[in-house]
Amino acid sequence: MWLFNSSIGKKFIMALTGICLVLFVTFHVLMNAVAICWPGAYNSVCQFLGANWYALIASAGLAFLALVHIIDAVILTLQNRKARGNDRYAVSVRPKSVEWSSQNMLVLGIVVVAFLGVHLVQFWARMQYQEIIGSAYSYGGVELPAAAGTIYLQLAFQEAWTLPVYLIGFIALWFHMNHGFWSMWQSVGLDNQIWLPRWKAISCWWVTIVVALFAIQACVFTYRANQKFYLTDPDLQAQYQKMVQDEVNEQMEILGAEYTSIAMKAQKAAEAGDFEASSDAQMKLQEIRNKAGELQEAAQAKIEGLSNLASATKKNESAPAPVSAPQTPNE
């Protein structure tokens, strides 16, 4: 198929995947803006997206696009080098900044991918991935709700190295996206003397605004993380605690339904004089009551742990979560 075999087909795929990735990055910067203006609403969006089927499909699609983009780029670069030898940059009009970035695309690409690696470990691996494997990221002995995006902003940006690493990543991203836009217009044939400068100006503005916003956002997140805003703000604290309580309520509802059905069986067995079945059911009911008590206790410990997280950060990362006094199971 020409799309995969011919050079122009591969360039077309590069352009198409590139546009999708630029759109994702633009969407991402807008999401971060929500985190800055309305942190609580940001957590609600994180909760809405989470590891639901539509978010998982979007994440898988994004990973696929990025992979195709990278593989295609490597193949095209190798083919170009083979075909052109040392004269691989011999094209008509090319501004100086583009020339610099195209000659350093490999290094820029590695920096962007390295940034992404660090970034995904700091966020995706602690949030969506934990939900996928049915686990939760623990910090300071406290299991954190995956949807509490602002806690993960705190954990990432309270580290002194995060801001410089991100800023380096953003610089590489700026060059990479600028070059990408430039070569994309060439690939799709929009490289005439009238349209090329226009597209280039639009691209340059777009990329510069997006990357500048990322840089400003990273500075704001760092400032707030140093103030421990995301751990001490009363509204956010209430939201984290509600997330834990909602989760426990969901589990309690399931247990409640199980309890009602067994209680009915126990009653029927008692009425029929089947004492063995009746005492069996009573034992099961006791087990459910115990489980419900444990769930409430664990949720209480989590909530207390979350409210004490500010003192566990930085100074004493391994401080155990305060555990509430053992309660007798609900009778």
Ligand code: HEM
């Ligand atoms: C200030 C800068 C940034 C912040 C605060 C930030 C924050 C986040 C957060 C909170 C997540 C959510 C993880 C999840 O729900 O699983 C995420 C995911 C992600 N971010 Fe960023 N991000 C920033 C910059 C960037 C940049 C510049 C790129 C791309 C070059 C990027 C690429 C991604 C990708 C690919 C994901 C995974 C998306 C998915 O799971 O579908 N991020 N980021």
